[in-house]
Amino acid sequence: xxxxxxxxxxxxLSGLAWYARERGLMVxxxxxxxxxxxxxxxxxxxxxxxxxxxxxxxxKSREDLDVFxxxxxxxxxxxxxxxxxxxxxxxxxxxxxxxxxxxxDAGQSxxxxxxxxxxxxxxxxxxxxRDLPEPFRLYLQGDKHAAAARLVNDxxxxxxxxxxxxxxxxxxxxxGPADLATIRQTVGEYARLSNEVQKLxxxxxxxxxxxxxxxxxxxxxxxxxxxxxxxxxxxxxxxARVDTLDKEQLALVIREAQRAAAAMKPxxxxxxxxxxxxxxxxxxxxxxxxxxxFGEPFWLLHTARxxxxxxxxxxxxxxxxxxxxxxxxxxxxxxxxxxxxGRARHFLFVSQVDEVTPFFSLPSYDECYRRIAGAxxxxxxxxxxxxxxxxxxxxxxxxxxxxxxxxxxxxxxxSNRYDPRPDLIRTIQGTVRDAFFLNPEDPDKWGTADSAVxxxxxxxxxxxISRFGNLLRFLNRLPDMLLAR
Amino acid sequence: MKNHSPCGIVRxxxxxxxxxxxxxxxxLRATDSTMKNAVISWQEKLEAVAYVPTxxxxxxxxxxxxxxxxxxxxxxxxxxxxxxxRAAADVLGARLIRLQCYEGIDVARAIYEYNYGKQLLYLSAxxxxxxxxxxxxxxxxxxxxxxxxxxxxxxxxxxxxxxILEALASAGARVLLIDEVDRSDREFEAxxxxxxxxxxxxxxxxxxxxxxxxxxxxxxxxNRTRDLSDAxxxxxxxxxxxxxxREREARIIQAQVPGAGAAFAAKVAEFIAEYRQLSPRxxxxxxxxxxxxxxxxxxSGRQITSEDIESAIPVFAKNxxxxxxxxxxxxxxxxxxxx
Numbered sequence: 001x002x003x004x005x006x007x008x009x010x011x012x013l014s015g016l017a018w019y020a021r022e023r024g025l026m027v028x029x030x031x032x033x034x035x036x037x038x039x040x041x042x043x044x045x046x047x048x049x050x051x052x053x054x055x056x057x058x059x060k061s062r063e064d065l066d067v068f069x070x071x072x073x074x075x076x077x078x079x080x081x082x083x084x085x086x087x088x089x090x091x092x093x094x095x096x097x098x099x100x101x102x103x104x105d106a107g108q109s110x111x112x113x114x115x116x117x118x119x120x121x122x123x124x125x126x127x128x129x130r131d132l133p134e135p136f137r138l139y140l141q142g143d144k145h146a147a148a149a150r151l152v153n154d155x156x157x158x159x160x161x162x163x164x165x166x167x168x169x170x171x172x173x174x175x176g177p178a179d180l181a182t183i184r185q186t187v188g189e190y191a192r193l194s195n196e197v198q199k200l201x202x203x204x205x206x207x208x209x210x211x212x213x214x215x216x217x218x219x220x221x222x223x224x225x226x227x228x229x230x231x232x233x234x235x236x237x238x239x240a241r242v243d244t245l246d247k248e249q250l251a252l253v254i255r256e257a258q259r260a261a262a263a264m265k266p267x268x269x270x271x272x273x274x275x276x277x278x279x280x281x282x283x284x285x286x287x288x289x290x291x292x293x294f295g296e297p298f299w300l301l302h303t304a305r306x307x308x309x310x311x312x313x314x315x316x317x318x319x320x321x322x323x324x325x326x327x328x329x330x331x332x333x334x335x336x337x338x339x340x341x342g343r344a345r346h347f348l349f350v351s352q353v354d355e356v357t358p359f360f361s362l363p364s365y366d367e368c369y370r371r372i373a374g375a376x377x378x379x380x381x382x383x384x385x386x387x388x389x390x391x392x393x394x395x396x397x398x399x400x401x402x403x404x405x406x407x408x409x410x411x412x413x414x415s416n417r418y419d420p421r422p423d424l425i426r427t428i429q430g431t432v433r434d435a436f437f438l439n440p441e442d443p444d445k446w447g448t449a450d451s452a453v454x455x456x457x458x459x460x461x462x463x464x465i466s467r468f469g470n471l472l473r474f475l476n477r478l479p480d481m482l483l484a485r
Numbered sequence: 486m487k488n489h490s491p492c493g494i495v496r497x498x499x500x501x502x503x504x505x506x507x508x509x510x511x512x513l514r515a516t517d518s519t520m521k522n523a524v525i526s527w528q529e530k531l532e533a534v535a536y537v538p539t540x541x542x543x544x545x546x547x548x549x550x551x552x553x554x555x556x557x558x559x560x561x562x563x564x565x566x567x568x569x570x571r572a573a574a575d576v577l578g579a580r581l582i583r584l585q586c587y588e589g590i591d592v593a594r595a596i597y598e599y600n601y602g603k604q605l606l607y608l609s610a611x612x613x614x615x616x617x618x619x620x621x622x623x624x625x626x627x628x629x630x631x632x633x634x635x636x637x638x639x640x641x642x643x644x645x646x647x648x649i650l651e652a653l654a655s656a657g658a659r660v661l662l663i664d665e666v667d668r669s670d671r672e673f674e675a676x677x678x679x680x681x682x683x684x685x686x687x688x689x690x691x692x693x694x695x696x697x698x699x700x701x702x703x704x705x706x707x708n709r710t711r712d713l714s715d716a717x718x719x720x721x722x723x724x725x726x727x728x729x730x731r732e733r734e735a736r737i738i739q740a741q742v743p744g745a746g747a748a749f750a751a752k753v754a755e756f757i758a759e760y761r762q763l764s765p766r767x768x769x770x771x772x773x774x775x776x777x778x779x780x781x782x783x784x785s786g787r788q789i790t791s792e793d794i795e796s797a798i799p800v801f802a803k804n805x806x807x808x809x810x811x812x813x814x815x816x817x818x819x820x821x822x823x824x
Contacts, residue, residue, distance in 0.1 A: 060718035
């Protein structure tokens with residue numbers, strides 16, 4: 001083909017692929033080769049034809065169709081779909097590249113300057129304060145490795161955070177408005193470094209003597225199908241209202257929830273045990289084995305019944321009013337997470353939604369909880385906005401829901417006068433196999449004031465988990481819900 | 486390719502665009518009309534078997550033919566994904582081999598299985614002969630060699646070919662339709678990867694079966710009840726098949742309903758489009774539109790009134806709530822016609 005002789009076609013398509021990657025559309029080299037082959041086969045002679053030839057090769061899902069059309073248009077016709085966005089992005093990039101220089105241009109006083117030319121003036125001043133945590137001082141001095149090394153034995157604590165805030169407050173008169181962005185960035189990066197160090201430390205550290213290691217606490221065989229945990233937990237605890245638990249009771253309840261999870265874990269595991277009642281006749285193995293004896297004797301061989309787990313999605317409100325109940329549920333699910341073999345996804349929200357599933361692979365629940373509280377992008381101090389959270393969940397994580405999914409919503413359904421979007425609950429309920437709304441609020445208060453319980457309960461089953469016993473009773477039903485028989 | 490200007494704005498230096506691509510419209514030179522010819526050829530052939538394609542469909546089928554790659558067709562239920570495979574088979578004069586996917590489908594249902602019952606029966610029947618045959622042997626290795634040669638229990642005789650193996654191993658033109666692949670488990674998707682990229686299957690007892698230079702045209706369909714893996718998508722050409730617009734639906738009706746005129750087809754298509762716009766719980770498929778057209782043609786001839794449509798409600802409204810919407814849509818169409 002003439003177009004291929006001087007490799008113009010290949011270079012143009014490589015450029016298009018590179019441009020597409022820049023725009024977030026992942027085009028592999030194999031797909032570029034495929035595109036070149038497609039062009040060779042069909043010989044497009046104008047850009048419209050070229051686009052229709054390349055689309056099946058470069059686009060692999062419906063969401064990417066529009067993206068690719070935009071990329072193609074921009075690359076070959078040089079038409080920007082959103083010039084304003086492009087300018088803003090370029091501006092942001094230039095700020096990131098030369099953020100400190102911009103601060104200088106903004107007319108910041110020379111008194112704040114010091115050290116290197118591009119270094120903000122508050123840095124050396126702050127680093128000279130003796131009451132700051134040592135790792136943070138090292139970090140400000142630019143020695144990040146030393147800071148990380150010190151963080152191993154001297155982690156960032158609440159007292160350390162307070163000291164940092166106090167130090168900033170003391171030098172408030174020396175900080176200009178233009179410094180705020182860099183301060184926020186520096187402190188954020190330091191917090192991330194601290195989190196990463198703590199994560200590594202937790203991975204390396206041996207479990208403390210006597211500590212309950214939830215992921216390996218699967219020694220008890222699942223012997224009773226229901227009410228196991230509910231019967232064995234202290235009765236006072238079972239009757240206790242979740243929202244009135246004090247710190248000690250909450251720790252006890254979380255331990256009970258973890259115990260329940262540990263007891264249930266083997267039930268979800270792949271190997272269901274060797275008891276004959278769980279076995280089924282395996283026709284293929286029986287025939288195969290009988291060939292060795294010419295069918296006499298004809299041994300019947302059994303195999304474990306194939307058990308499949310459905311997928312589980314949890315969507316939990318973590319605003320102040322329900323965070324105790326959420327903590328209990330998450331501790332239970334943490335114990336079971338590995339048994340789901342990657343078939344569970346967890347989302348938390350207040351007004352923003354964030355997926356926290358990766359944290360469930362951490363070695364201990366405490367670590368998981370700390371990472372959730374510290375690292376996820378959730379506005380813990382905000383007001384819960386069910387409508388916005390549901391809409392984000394549905395738009396961004398639609399693939400989490402299918403006919404094999406069981407969804408657990410947890411929250412008090414207090415809408416804070418925002419639109420509760422019952423249509424989304426209805427849509428999700430219609431898409432998935434089963435969905436439950438676990439409500440830790442006292443049932444007497446359901447439907448009062450800004451509660452959306454009466455709206456939601458038309459479309460989804462409300463489950464009262466205001467008492468720990470109720471929650472355990474519901475959790476005992478999980479195996480029935482999640483095992484596809 | 487990329488450099489940053491002092492103000493931070495990214496500049497991209499592009500590779501030169503081939504001169505032939507500049508300027509829109511079809512190229513009129515006869516020697517340059519390869520793609521146009523290929524697409525038109527597929528379009529004519531598909532229309533000849535009563536399937537009304539879009540330009541994208543024709544392009545993808547031509548590419549699948551040329552590149553020997555499977556096609557992944559996604560779209561809402563009833564958009565004509567399965568019919569596309571059937572029509573492609575008709576056009577190619579190929580045998581359609583269909584694998585309907587479902588939850589729990591496995592290698593024994595989709596690819597191959599050994600007929601153990603038959604093996605056992607043969608073994609019982611031939612026991613004495615086998616004993617005689619092995620009487621004179623001096624070692625186990627020799628016995629096994631003789632057994633393998635004389636009684637090939639793992640050969641073609643006892644191998645049950647399921648659709649995928651059948652499509653790979655058989656000769657002649659064939660189209661393999663893997664329908665509703667999104668209903669199968671993720672593990673099954675992994676089983677398909679070797680087939681879709683290498684056109685081969687490894688059977689431990691038998692060996693590797695390859696399609697050779699003449700692989701089947703493979704069409705995978707998905708209703709997107711779940712996300713398919715990237716590995717599967719990468720191996721396929723992709724096309725999104727939406728429900729047809731009014732014009733295409735009218736052409737489909739004309740093509741598939743004998744005796745349907747252009748005006749009649751346009752009216753039915755308009756009604757269905759209005760009805761779909763009302764967001765019924767069950768969105769009527771193309772096949773249901775064709776059934777509706779058949780029903781209307783049989784009962785009321787070529788003039789359609791809202792009463793006729795109401796009497797045909799059971800054909801396309803499959804929910805109690807949707808019946809009310811039918812009346813609204815019919816009234817709206819009548820109003821439009823009157824105005």
